[in-house]
Structure formats: structure tokens, C-alpha cells
Amino acid sequence: MDEVEKLTSWCQDNCLSMNVSKTKELIVDFRKRQQRPYTPLMISGTPVERVSSFKYLVVNISEDLTWTSHIQTQVNKARQRLYHLRQLRKFRVSPAILKTFYSGAIESVLTQCISVWYVNSCSQDCKALQRVVRLAERISGCVLPSLQDIYLKHCKSRAVKIIKDSNQPGNCLFILLPFGKRFRSLMAKTERLQRSFFPRTSGS
Incomplete structure (x- = not known):
């Protein structure tokens, strides 16, 4: 909630306005004891519509993170x-x-x-x-x-671009091992994270 208020204030200070009717709330919560009901998200006193899935650019993201x-x-x-x-x-x-x-x-x-x-x-x-x-x-x-x-070709191409771009936020996740031929594998406690892009490509 604090982040939303800060974003709203920033928009007002910079002569921008948030279109609440086009803003959606998507909750991703895998905790065994989920807090119900969730407090409605409000922007300038207007409640934001809560959805179970949302299309971001060309990808449909669902609340259970299945594809x-x-x-x-x-x-x-x-x-x-x-x-x-x-x-x-x-x-x-x-x-x-x-x-x-x-x-x-x-x-x-x-x-x-x-x-x-x-x-x-x-x-x-x-x-x-x-x-x-x-x-x-x-x-x-x-x-x-x-x-x-x-898929493998896309991952390799994307990883190469990230490694070459020092300004890319994910660049710091590719750390070479001392002998300089392989990257250090990222630690992942869950299978979902282990199978995601950075853990799979950093150790290859």
C-alpha cells in the first residue's frame, strides 16, 4: 500500500494521472496459511479491480503462475x-x-x-x-x-546479451568461477525457481 501511495504522489508531482479503470490487482500468494480476505487496493480513494489473470505485453500471467x-x-x-x-x-x-x-x-x-x-x-x-x-x-x-x-536457442541468446550489457540489472547474476570457464550456479530452494531462466542459464 505504501508503494502505491508513493507512486500516486510521484505521478501527481510530475503532472501525471493514473487510470484506475485500466489498473488491475493480481495477488500471487503460495503461503499455506493465506491471509483472507485481502485489503482492497485503493488509488486516490477508488478501489482497483482484482483479477485472477492479466495480460502483460504479450504474456498472460495468472495468480497461480501456471502458463x-x-x-x-x-x-x-x-x-x-x-x-x-x-x-x-x-x-x-x-x-x-x-x-x-x-x-x-x-x-x-x-x-x-x-x-x-x-x-x-x-x-x-x-x-x-x-x-x-x-x-x-x-x-x-x-x-x-x-x-x-x-527454447534453448532463445535462452542462450538472451543470456549472452545480458552478459555483454553491464547496465542490464541481471548482469550481476552471471558470476564466473575462479577458473573462468563456467558461471556460478544460483541457489534455488524451490523447483519453480530452479527451473526459471537465471538459475538454469547461470550454471550452464
Whole structure:
């Protein structure tokens, strides 16, 4: 609550206003003894709507931090674009062009922010994603990269960019061991944290 009041005061001091109707409250609480009911969040005397999931940029974040909602949304969007892939095949477009279309219009949807959510997705959601890839393979007649390979590639690329940018907040999390060939692994007490981006990439 103090942070919200400070933000509201800062906005007022800088001639800005917060749109309460577009502001949402999402509570993430994994404690066994959760405090109920939670005190409503207020901004300038107006209560903020509490939601169970919220779309931040292109990622759907839910209060239980599972990715089923996000993956279902992306799978449905990708399946709609498979129609255009079928139409291109009907026009006897070359496999190379079909693969290019898949990469730009379908794979890009399936892999948005994949380094954030893929590794903590349940097996059922991963299978739903891979079914779209296999269906695109049958339509295009091309061998397409698996999402696991794309995930590893994205993680490596993102880690390299963070390491090279000393102003990046996550740069300090990549600490080389004394012999200078590997990074020090970050300690993680929970499996969810252990499987997240920084612990997985810092020790690789």
C-alpha cells in the first residue's frame, strides 16, 4: 500500500494521472496459511479491480503462475494461422516459402517470450504446442525445429546479451568461477525457481 501511495504522489508531482479503470490487482500468494480476505487496493480513494489473470505485453500471467491460459491463447492463435499455410500449399507454393511463412507467422506466435514460460509448462500444454508444430510439418512437408530447441536457442541468446550489457540489472547474476570457464550456479530452494531462466542459464 505504501508503494502505491508513493507512486500516486510521484505521478501527481510530475503532472501525471493514473487510470484506475485500466489498473488491475493480481495477488500471487503460495503461503499455506493465506491471509483472507485481502485489503482492497485503493488509488486516490477508488478501489482497483482484482483479477485472477492479466495480460502483460504479450504474456498472460495468472495468480497461480501456471502458463496454461497463456499457452491456450497462443495455440488458438497459431491454429487460426494454419489456414493461411494450407491456402499457400493449395497454390503450390514451394516448401521453402511455406517454411518461411511458418517461421514468421506461426512459430513467432508459439515462441513469444518462450524463455520465460516454456520450462515451467506442464506436459499437457507442451504437447498442445508440439501438436501445432507437427500439423504444420504435415501441411508444409518440411522438417521444423522443435520448441525445445528453440527454447534453448532463445535462452542462450538472451543470456549472452545480458552478459555483454553491464547496465542490464541481471548482469550481476552471471558470476564466473575462479577458473573462468563456467558461471556460478544460483541457489534455488524451490523447483519453480530452479527451473526459471537465471538459475538454469547461470550454471550452464
